[in-house]
Amino acid sequence: MQVDAVVLDIDGVLVDVADSYRRAIVESIEHVYGDTVDRAAIQQFKDAGGFNNDWELTYAAALYVLATQYGLDRDIESFTDMIAATGGGLDAAETVVVNAVGPAERERIYDAWDTDRLREVFQQLYLGSDLYRDLEGGEPDMDTEGSINDEPKLVDPEALARLQRNFDVGVLTGRPAAEADIALDRVGLDVPEDHRFTMDDWDEGKPHPRALTTLAERFGADAVAFAGDTLDDVRTAGNAAEADPDRTYYGVGVLTGGLTGESGREKYERAGADLVIDSINDLPGKLD
Secondary structure (H helix, E strand, O other), X not given: OOOOEEEEOOEOOOEOOOOOHHHHHHHHHHHHHOOOOOHHHHHHHHHHOOOOOHHHHHHHHHHHHHHHHOOOOOOHHHHHHHHHHOXXXXXXXXXXXXXXXXXXXXXXXXXXXXXXXXXXXXXXXXXXXXXXXXXXXXXXXXXXXXXXXXXXXXXXXXXXXXXHHHOEEEEEOOOOHHHHHHHHHHHOOOOOHHHEEOHHHOOOOOOOOHHHHHHHHHHOOOEEEEEEOOHHHHHHHHHHHHHOOOOEEEEEEEOOOOOOHHHHHHHHHHOXXXXXXXXXHHHHHHHO
């Protein structure tokens, strides 16, 4: 692979979010509804596609929990398979529930489904009370330290230095901009604003190709490698190649997020990954 630019995801690539974002998903649903999904289910939602936004994944998992309380007779694997078959994402999760329960049960589920409260709790658990005040502009109703402080670095400074020395480097993440800044500061990656896309910069989300093709255009790159930790990251590169045939796009799957080991490698390859690496620290050696 010979490229001019490298675009990096943050979660599961630069920092480990198993005990931050993913923990917040599980604990938010538990806090609001007294029942929740296990952490393995989070990856099943991710694999279904369309859940680049962890708030929306939280809403979908909460919807599943509520639906099982009101007559939905599907295990989590079957539920997420149906989401994938329906197009992925939160809209597909709602469609699956609507088609699986009766009108009376549907009304009870939607009466209980409080996405605003789920987001409030999620942000308090993730950010902690002090950052919640700063970034959300409101007063928390929970006293929390915040799991944002539990995000070990996955990238070595030497690997980042090699990438920045040899290529244009951009960032494409589903994080809000302020939370992306915190993670990038933690790993020591300084990226100009016009070389990154966050949740605040585009509506479509991955696997839509617009953010990736826009970064390629800004770099003036003929070939771009995009490294991420989900199947939607790989699909983003594939969609960019279709949308922008004058450039070459490579999808790189990294095995430090929810997809790990041989099973993760096989899922990436089935999704069309051009390269699968154990760690983002391996990427410079594959490109140099």
